[in-house]
Amino acid sequence: MTAREHYLVSLEADHSGRWDRVCQRFELGAPVSATLVGRRSHQMWRLTTDRGSYAIKELDPAATGGDRRWLQDAAELEAAAHIAGVPVARRVFTSDGAAVLPVAPHPTGDVLVAVHHWISDAHLPTRVSGRMVADLGVALARLHGLGMSTRFSQPVGMWEMPTEAELDAVVEEAVARQLVWAAQLHRAKPAIRLIREMLQARHACNYRMIRTHRDVTQHNVVVSKDHLLLLDWDVAGPWSAAEELAATVAEWTEILEDQPRKDLAADLLRGYAAAGGTLPAPEPGLFTTWLVKQVNWTMLLARRSLDASCAQAEPPNDLDHLMRRLRRAPERLPVLLDLLAGNGPGEPG
Incomplete structure (x- = not known):
């Protein structure tokens, strides 16, 4: 067993x-x-x-x-x-x-x-609004304002990613099984290679680590009585405030989708700054560990898909979509840098 x-x-x-x-x-x-x-x-x-x-x-x-x-x-x-x-x-x-x-x-x-x-009236947001992400920015600033120390000097879990050989082994097995997502993962290899190079450069950076949530995505937020609640703190651990803010901009603007919500970035940053959060100077390295998270999550789901004993494997078409997103990740970096600098579209929501 x-x-x-x-x-x-x-x-x-x-x-x-x-x-x-x-x-x-x-x-x-x-x-x-x-x-x-x-x-x-x-x-x-x-x-x-x-x-x-x-x-x-x-x-x-x-x-x-x-x-x-x-x-x-x-x-x-x-x-x-x-x-x-x-x-x-x-x-x-x-x-x-x-x-x-x-x-x-x-x-x-x-x-x-x-x-x-138990929160009886909690539900996933049906529509992400400017007001909602501004409230999220306030919550994130309050969390970062705690400045809780950590025993780690680097973001454990976002500091490593699969080797080229490990990636090739997953691709080869998926191709052999004729899985629908195999071709997309193969096409994502250049993007993964670039992210690996970015991670090597990130190793030389010395961002200040704090204890923080590390997974502020739309899957981990519910609405109760018209207010947001931030859930799922199990992976909370070391990360820098600047990197988590950059990652939250990327996640909530859905930057890897076909039609990203760029307008939401300004609202998120406005809420963060209004609550005392410090807006970082945009630089590509701030997005590196978020990109590593995308690779590691996609590879975890790919391995589950290959594991016959896994009853909770992602549907093949969903994996195919995730890998398409991964392919476009590096090319969206210039857009993300503009959004983090406050240059993207956006009206107070």
């Missing part, structure tokens, strides 16, 4: 004893019901007790490595961000301050759970 199969089997097991333990350790009350509400990289449950409802996230150790110290640091940042006025879902800690609880063994590390208060 592969590690992935072991994890998925464990999730199908009877959870009744597990919920008793979670409720006891996090002091949630007596469990009444549990409903599976999401299953992708991790598994999400809505747990109802005699005291209320809670979001229980079962963390796949294949994705987290079961690194409790990393997850504890991330949770403490999330709690500090809440106090600083960053809109987040309220985190629940155990009485002794633990943010995650082991609930099942696993070959690559324990299956861990994290707990938040």
Whole structure:
């Protein structure tokens, strides 16, 4: 049985004893019901007790490595961000301050759970507006204003990328299986090579690292009572404020899509500056680690697609789209630099 199969089997097991333990350790009350509400990289449950409802996230150790110290640091940042006025879902800690609880063994590390208060009216944004991204800019400035120190001197996880040989092996296997995305990944190789060269140059830079969210994408934001909430802090860790701001501009303008929303950049930067954030001088290196993230995420999904045991593989057409986006990433850099400099189109929204 592969590690992935072991994890998925464990999730199908009877959870009744597990919920008793979670409720006891996090002091949630007596469990009444549990409903599976999401299953992708991790598994999400809505747990109802005699005291209320809670979001229980079962963390796949294949994705987290079961690194409790990393997850504890991330949770403490999330709690500090809440106090600083960053809109987040309220985190629940155990009485002794633990943010995650082991609930099942696993070959690559324990299956861990994290707990938040359930937000009944939360939903993904149906339309991204200028006002929304301005509010996001305010939240990001408040987060960066914390300046929480980190034990890392470089952005771990965005500091490495697949070698040429590893990339070739994935392409060859995809071609042999006649997968729909194989040709697109092959065509993306020059872009990936250029990003690898950019990463080598980034290694010589010395941006100041802080503890921050590191994944401020549209997938990690919900709307509740007409306000944004920033979710999914599991990968929070070391990054520079300037690089995260640059990445957020790239993500929220959808710069890699066929019709990017360039007008939103000005609103995002306006909100960030209004809340005391420092706007960086634009330079290509600020986007390097974001580009590395695009490569690493695409390659992770490609490997999952090749893994017959992976029940959560990305649909082939979605992977094909991701690889088309990756191909155009380096050519969009001049546009991104203009947007970060405030030269792109945009009206207050």
